[in-house]
Amino acid sequence: MAQKTYAGVTVDVNDEGYFNDPSQWTKEIAAEIAKEEGLSLTDKHYEMLEYLRNKFNSGEQLTIRGINKSGIVDVKTFYQMFPGAPLKKSTKIAGIPKPTSCV
Amino acid sequence: MSDNDHRIKKVSIICAKGTIEDVYASLVMGNGAVMEGMEANLFFTFFGLEAVIKNRMDNLHTGVVGNPAMRLPGGMRMPTWMGIIPGMEAMVSGMMKKEMDKLDVPPVSEFIELFVAGGGNLYACKLAADMFKLKKEDLSEHVTGIITVGEFYELAGGEGSQIIFT
Structure with a gap:
């Protein structure tokens, strides 16, 4: 098991950098992971991270369609907020496992 | 770059092809590609055009005649x-859509x-559109253009690019 230190806190992550224990996550940690990914987080980003964490905590699958229905941002904005691989990147910053859905 | x-x-x-499963295979692969940060083009030709014809795209069916993989509920x-x-084709198609909706x-x-x-x-094939007498206005507004095979190859090129025929 790998470990990383964000905002002075040591957390357990897997080979790809996803959190093993989502409860270790804080907003300060998120900002540092985001920096690693070349992003600086806005309020909208945090709102989206909260949404993702809530979905994960309630055991729901994360899908791109769900993001569109979240009421936070539309999909186009979501792609702009987390450029590259948006769902993978956002879940990493949100401190939850990599999504397993194909849609 | 190394x-x-x-x-x-x-x-x-x-x-x-224009059945539910053929169209979704293309859409899942295409959408999966953009979600991974890749560039993606979808090119619809022949019966695949059904997926981008405005008033037909959400009414696709699955073929039940001559489909030996078809199972009854319960697995037989x-x-x-x-x-x-x-009515069998409509029923099976309805079930397919319902099950997919459950998976979001x-x-x-x-x-x-x-x-x-x-x-x-999204692109539509010129030859097939001509053959089926389809015009740009018959197609989804998201279709960028009706293009020839030559134009398709042109836009499909580049480093790390792949062409997939579903």
Whole structure:
């Protein structure tokens, strides 16, 4: 098991950098992971991270369609907020496992 | 960029058939590509055009005649002759859509919107559009253009690019 230190806190992550224990996550940690990914987080980003964490905590699958229905941002904005691989990147910053859905 | 970078950077997917499963195979692969940060083109030809015809795209069916993989609820093989029972195709197609909805797989029109929002591009085949007497206005607004095979190859090129025929 790998470990990383964000905002002075040591957390357990897997080979790809996803959190093993989502409860270790804080907003300060998120900002540092985001920096690693070349992003600086806005309020909208945090709102989206909260949404993702809530979905994960309630055991729901994360899908791109769900993001569109979240009421936070539309999909186009979501792609702009987390450029590259948006769902993978956002879940990493949100401190939850990599999504397993194909849609 | 290193010589060892063999990642796929662009996919151009050809959809030539108009059944639910053929169209969704293309859409899932295309949408999956944009979600991974790749460039993606979807090229619809022949019966695949059904997926981008405005008033038909959300009414696709699955073929039940001559489909030996078809199973009855419960898992028993569906005898192929049952496919000819009136209403069977509509019923099976309805069930397919219901099951996909449970997995949060969107209807075709919505799926195309998500794909385009992610930066994906849609094209229709000129030859097939001419053959079926289809014009640009018959197609989804998200279709960038009706293009020839030569134009398709042109836009499919580039480093790390792949062409997929579903």
